[in-house]
Amino acid sequence: MTTVLGIETSCDETAAAVVLDGRTILSTIVASQIDLHARYGGVFPEVASRAHIEAIGAVVEQAVHDAGVGYDQIDAIAVTRGPGLVGSLLVGVNYAKGLALATGKPLLGINHLEGHVYSLWLTEPNREIKFPVLVLIVSGGHTELLLMEDHGQYRRLGGTLDDAAGEAFDKVGRLLGLPFPGGPNIERAAMMGNAIAYKFPRAKRDDSYDFSFSGLKTAVLREVTVPPASGEPRRRGETPRLRADVSINDVAASFQDALVSALVDKTARAAKAYQVTEILLAGGVSANQVLRQRMRAEAGLPVRYPPLNLCTDNAAMIAAAGFYRYRAGLRHGLELDVKPMWPLTSDAYTR
Structure with missing residues (x-):
């Protein structure tokens, strides 16, 4: 042991x-x-x-x-x-x-x-995971779609080109005046909202497995805030003011639906293309119940995710x-240093 x-x-x-x-x-x-x-x-x-x-x-x-x-x-x-x-x-x-x-x-x-x-x-300590599996890591700082072919063997299929999924949740939550962190608070507000009240873009519809959420975030900003006076550009650092007729619950539900749709669509497509045995969800955003439910319903494969803690x-x-x-034999000496930018690939520990 x-x-x-x-x-x-x-x-x-x-x-x-x-x-x-x-x-x-x-x-x-x-x-x-x-x-x-x-x-x-x-x-x-x-x-x-x-x-x-x-x-x-x-x-x-x-x-x-x-x-x-x-x-x-x-x-x-x-x-x-x-x-x-x-x-x-x-x-x-x-x-x-x-x-x-x-x-x-x-x-x-x-x-x-x-x-x-x-x-x-x-x-599930007694259950073995049979490779290959597809891993979607969604958190405040990362959105990564990986093909895991064995322990330590990863192929990066796609990732975020701008804002991570959790970062988008936080920014939209802040825009709506919700407490930090945005993810769980948007999810709670969305439970009382209408997910089709607003038609937000579904984020980067193309053949790649990359994600882009900055356009979705900008669409929410334009839809729900009062524009600057006389068409002037918004000043840097200025806090946008919500329109009086905006339903925070409806915006939260519609935004969540758009973001989850992007995650589920690309993950399900990659799972089929690479013939994986199951899908693994990880990271803070994997706690989102709508993401879990939609992934199970649409992927056509077993979907595993961690307990909330x-x-x-x-x-x-x-x-x-x-x-x-x-x-596998990894050891580091006291010269070990930090790597603030460190992609997860098969050769991550040798570079």
């Missing part, structure tokens, strides 16, 4: 977890910063870094304590080295390096996106990915 301690600080969650054999969670601790960033309507990098520094020691020690293990029983330390916010990443990587030095345990720098992939291995950033997924990389 292999026990891995995972550490995650790529954005605004300080997290640590202990996972057995990449499948069984012994403990998972997450210190969220949502309340800190709510006043900014999004993640403020400097605030995030300071909060990580304050929380990380207690979070890691709590995870080890709750797992009921000592450091002598931990086989490896896996930490997110990228992609993410450079200041946030440095806090986790530097702490993990110090811990590895103090305990003599192997250190593994893990790709955050691969962590989201391996959150699916934590959902594993959709958003956590360290159990980093420990799970770390187990498979540890088993």
Whole structure:
């Protein structure tokens, strides 16, 4: 049996977890910063870094304590080295390096996106996943469509050309005056709205598997806000004012429908083209119930997604990915550095 301690600080969650054999969670601790960033309507990098520094020691020690293990029983330390916010990443990587030095345990720098992939291995520990599978990672910072042909073997089929899906949720949520984060609050508002009240564009209808949500976001802006006086361009930093006749619930439902349609259409088409066995949804936006329901209904294949507590950033997924990389022989020294921009490909760990 292999026990891995995972550490995650790529954005605004300080997290640590202990996972057995990449499948069984012994403990998972997450210190969220949502309340800190709510006043900014999004993640403020400097605030995030300071909060990580304050929380990380207690979070890691709590995870080890709750797992009921000592450091002598931990086989490896896996930490997110990228992609993410450079200041946030440095806090986790530097702490993990110090811990590895103090305990003599192997250190593994893990790709955050691969962590989201391996959150699916934590959902049903006794069920094996048969390759190839199609993975859709949808979060605040990423929208990636990957063909996974084996452990560590990825082919990127498409991704966002501009705003990530979660970023689009946050920006439209802010436009509508909804609290941060936008995703769950738009979903709640949409439950009381009419999804066909507004005809928003379905985002990049072409033969590629790429996504583009900036046009959808702009369409919402034009539809629901008061235009600048005398046709003048909107001033940078100016907060748009909603029209008096706008139904926030209808806008939320129509926007959500358009964004989900783009995700489902391209994912279902790729699943058929590459003859995969199933579809894996991961990342914070995979918590969206409409996305889950539509994907199950339209893909014609089994669709798996994490429980809600594993959709958003956590360290159990980093420990799970770390187990498979540890088993494949990955080791890093104390020279390990962060990689704020780090695509997930088959050669990601060799470049």
